[in-house]
Amino acid sequence: MNPGPEPVLELRLVSKRFGATQALADVELILYRSEVHALVGENGAGKSTLIKIATGIYEPDTGTMELGGHVFDPGDPASAQRQGVAAIYQEPSIFPDLSVAENIFIGHQDRGLLVDRKRMEQDAAEVLQRLDIDLDPSQPAGALTVAGQQAVEIAKAISLDVKVLIMDEPTAALSAHEVDRLFRQVRRLKQLGVAVLFISHRLDEVFEIADRVSVFRDGRHISSRPITDVTEELMVREMVGRDPSEFFIRTPQEPGQVVLSVEDLARHGVFRDVSFDVRAGEVLGFAGLVGAGRTDVALALFGVAPADGGTITIDGQPVTIGSPTDALNHGIAYLSEDRRKLGLSMTQSVTTNITLATLDRYTLSFGLIDHEAENRDAAGLRDRLGIRTASLDTPVDNLSGGNQQKAMLAKWLNAEPRVLILDEPTRGIDVGAKAEVHRFIDELARSGMAIIMISSDLPEVLAMSDRIAIMREGSLQGIRTRDDADQESVMAMAVGVA
């Protein structure tokens, strides 16, 4: 092992806080010249925040950063790049209408007033050759595959002479063959002296490419070791292990009849062979890493992106769900993970949002809305869920995150569903609101609702679910009862170690 003794990027005691949540707490990370350093951790371990701090998107609250022995204050991504730190992401950020060469040199300020296309393409060809990338510099970048676009971004970083290249889940959208090619480029970068920070959920890849590996958990730095000193089991153990005591204890009860049953559900290229059933009064948790296909299954059940294979059965009757209206008619409601984009009409009032999906119920003859009835129901749900708002006429945009989440929940509860799908129901809300949502989920289950809860928060899934379905890369790995599931075994299935 020779990672080279020369540290390039040093982050010490870096902390960052968002509202009530400590995203990073006194984190340390040191990258050396010519090494590939893997960073692993559960969803929300603080990896993304760290990347954003290193590339100048966020400013750390406390802590020091040094690049090549000098104080490093990136300021913004462009300046971070100039100073030698660049990042590429799972979804490349290229300009699709510009050529490969133009994309590579887009950030360079020193190319004069007029563009010498020929020279630029020659320079681009040279950079691409150094990296063993076989691309035509004059072709439009939009026509390339994701892998090709990533290669363009790597070439761009090299042309900028970066010392540190951060790769955030670069393999998530690649085929096995493309991963091999990417790894060849990564090794090439190493030879050129670049320090690569490699972030991946796929532990086998980490073992293949990394020289050293750091584990983060809950915004804390847990360990940094040479890859030869770690095993998969050790890594998984370090990734999990959050304290579950902060979570709600479910009220024990016997689940009732099977309400929803799903067999071999599939959507081409997204997920496949998903089979499970949910009983009345039961909470079925869905665990897995981001991108495992859990949300896609939910969107299929709710008819937003219908499945193209398999069967859905409700109360023993096979049903077809082609649109959200179908799903609602069959008693399925879906609480979106993204309340701003998909969940709420931000400019509309609390009442309007709560009755949006059930407006027919408040419609008198001639399409007139019964304001009194809808305000009465909205007020009932506001009290039941404890939505804190100045008035029911207040636009939901003015509510806090937790109260927006409750307003969205109220909208779907008002539809009186038999199956309620909750997608990351406590994401981005504070501890108090989180506890209220948990208490409420328990209450709904007790009332006989069948609940599917998708959550990337492992202790939450374990505490709230009767059974846990674990997904990985579009397929269901297995279903465990709460009693024979723990953080380690679930995480191991989610990352594919088990």
Place this chain on the structure above:
Amino acid sequence: MSSIPALSALRRLRPDRLKELSLVALIALAVIIFGLVVDGYYSGRFFNRVTTSAVIVVILAAAQALVVISRNVDLSVGSTVGVAAYLTADFLQNNSGAHPLIAVLIAVAVGAALGSINGLLVAYGGVPAIIVTLGTLALFRTLVSLYSDGANVTADSLPDWVIELNGSTIVSAGGFDLRTTFAVAIVVILGLQWLLARMRWGRRLYAIGSNPDAAAQAGIPARRLTMWSFVGSGALAGLAGFMFMVRVGTVSATAGSGLELQSVAAAVVGGVSILGGTGTVLGAFLGAILIDTLRLSLVRVPQVSEFWRDAVLGVLVLISVITDSVLTRRLSRRAGSAGVGNRMEASTQAVEPTASTAPSPITTPVGLATREESIDV
């Protein structure tokens, strides 16, 4: 929290109401200021001039509001006015005995038919409204040019009631007239305001404009509603075409050109967000009145030369929009936390970057989330 009761009452108002009130205040302010500068400004004659001149834009602002609320735009309203005015005038010069209501119906039907073309292309063709209506803006205008063959319908070939209707007054007090055309416009505005607030389709139009994805998840038939909003805007433009004929008398092939931008300006000044989902027809009406008041008042200020008038008008409109948005924002921002009695709520709202902009320990990192979120819905 304010100790002034009036202020805290204001803050409890819905943003739309607040907007309407602040527009009324701005109009009042403009009238007071011009009254100080211009001699004999407070006269029935000036009131009558504003109300008659505003009628067409007022109706078009309502038409525009109908589509803008659902996150679309209708740039063809000016041409629709032209087609409706010309066809109606042409009909009247050949059938001078026809009942006035028939003429109104023809104008409205022509407008609705043209609007349905826009609606079909936007809702079912999936073409952005701005492109579709830019196209039909030119298309409708060309149709009327071809049909008219360059000939105008002149006032003297129209039945007498057309000219009489322009000056006809419902009530008059001290030189202040309530003209019939303006009264009709008011009825249209109030009716539409009421419908949008009280009817299910009105609520759904707002929902589509506010968040199309959430609307789709709530099972709202967006296409059908979009289609009908364009039919409605076309019908109103047709009515405006009738008003145009009444007011101008002589109808040429260029009748109504340029009105599309005036209607958009009135609606936007009136608080109808071009991003959809907010604003009211009443606001659009007040926006139209504000602009027209400023425009006609400037004519009375001799210090402003004709050459500069448009520029000054532009500046005044900008000033009032800025004043208005600053005012509305300051009041409504507090409205969110007023009465909650929980300062923590307000501060978490301010600091928490929300799931879509920043991660927290229980949040999925943004960059990693793309695959699950980029499902084609």
